[in-house]
Amino acid sequence: MxxxxxxxxxxxxxxxxxxxxxxxxxxxxxxxxxxxxxxxxxxxxxxxxxxxxxxxxxxxxxxxxxxxxxxxxxxxxxxxxxxxxxxxxxxxxxxxxxxxxxxxxxxxxxxxxxxxxxxxxxxxxxWRTIADEDELEQYVREYSLPALMLTACLLAPVDAGARTVFTGGCHQLIRAMQRFDFLEDLSEDVRAGRSGVPADAVARHGADLTRPGAALGRLVAEQADLAGTDLIAAACLTDVVEPSYRPFIQALIGVQRLRLDAVRRAGASVATRSSGPPAPAAAVLLLRQTAARARRTR
Structure with missing residues (x-):
């Protein structure tokens, strides 16, 4: 093959x-x-x-x-x-x-x-710290989005209007993914002397990024909610790509939902260990999309 x-x-x-x-x-x-x-x-x-x-x-x-x-x-x-x-x-x-x-x-x-x-x-x-939401947005626009678009542009629609929607959906998707990355890698990043969780949010919650606690749990929940909102909005991608690309996009977004669920479950424990989607659940999701793709191409 x-x-x-x-x-x-x-x-x-x-x-x-x-x-x-x-x-x-x-x-x-x-x-x-x-x-x-x-x-x-x-x-x-x-x-x-x-x-x-x-x-x-x-x-x-x-x-x-x-x-x-x-x-x-x-x-x-x-x-x-x-x-x-x-x-x-x-x-x-x-x-x-x-x-x-x-x-x-x-x-x-x-x-x-x-x-x-x-x-x-x-x-x-x-970068060593992300000060606030504005700086996180700048980081996403300057680094994270171009990194995603290296591959996403291969799936972009030809129509100019659809392409604008597609790029916007990619922006929302990668902003959600970047929040996941910063939460999943929090313990490792803090050991390296940096943190991608906006510093003003850390201060607002009074969270200690080095150990689990109620304040950190609230911070993680807030960041997960923000990522979840972007992830819902990113579903527009399936409406504008070619039908042959939709199973891949649906699987990609589905894996991010699994990551979101894993971060929520981890909560304040991200201070001491990384999180990520369970491999069996990701495998099942891929198999379902593969089966659905096979049915559509018959």
Whole structure:
């Protein structure tokens, strides 16, 4: 099936087929649920390009996620130079960039989001706290949304009006997901000396982010409610994408609902442990969407 996906994506050259296969293996290793959803629920012709975009995003994050802020900024500068060189020459010594260049050739919107994403990474390598909702919104607009759009743009509708709705839905979806990330990773982030939960909300509740307590429980519930509102609004995505993409979008939103439920259950315990959706529930959701997709294509 993978060879068929490469064929339908128009990837004929032996080296590029090996490159895309390498990105597929990488995504399957670090993003198992997302990989399964893409393979099961997206049209075959789109899957290699999704793998290329996700692999690039992960590779970038991995390169800039270690060391001091200065070291991370230097790593980003070096990486940005390699990315721009690959686009300028149409080739690279790195398989992940060779795939990215080819995917951007087939899907030109990708190039613009690569640039936005790299610019947003400048904020990612330096942030230590999020002061308030305005700063969280800025973080989402500058970094989180371009990161999502690297892949989401592959599913975007052609019609201008529908595309505007689609981008807005993606914004609401990723804002919800970013809140989940900051809550799920709270204990790890605090140990690293930073927190993505808005500081004014922490102060308003009088929460101690280092240990469970009633105030932290109220803070988590508030943040979960805000994320839940965005998640409900993001359901508009299923109304504007092509029918063949809807099962994937529905599964993606469904997994985020599972994350929301897990955060609510964890409550104040996020101070001491990470949370996440139960794997069996996510698997059942994917199977249901796969079965529904199969019925629609008969």
């Amino acid at each position: 993978w060879k068929r996906a490469l064929d339908r994506a128009g990837i004929k050259e032996p080296r590029l087929r090996r490159d895309y296969t390498e990105q597929r293996h990488a995504v399957r290793k670090f993003a198992t649920a997302e990989y399964a959803a893409a393979r099961l629920l997206l049209p075959a012709a789109l899957v290699p390009h999704v793998m290329a975009a996700v692999a690039f995003m992960h590779d970038t994050d991995d390169r800039i996620d270690r060391g001091t802020p200065d070291e991370r900024a230097a790593a980003l500068t070096q990486w940005g130079g390699l990315v721009h060189k690959a686009f300028a020459e149409g080739d690279s010594g790195l398989p992940v960039l060779r795939c990215l260049v080819r995917t951007a050739e087939r899907h030109p919107d990708v190039r613009g989001y690569v640039e936005e994403f790299l610019q947003g990474c400048e904020r990612e390598v330096t």
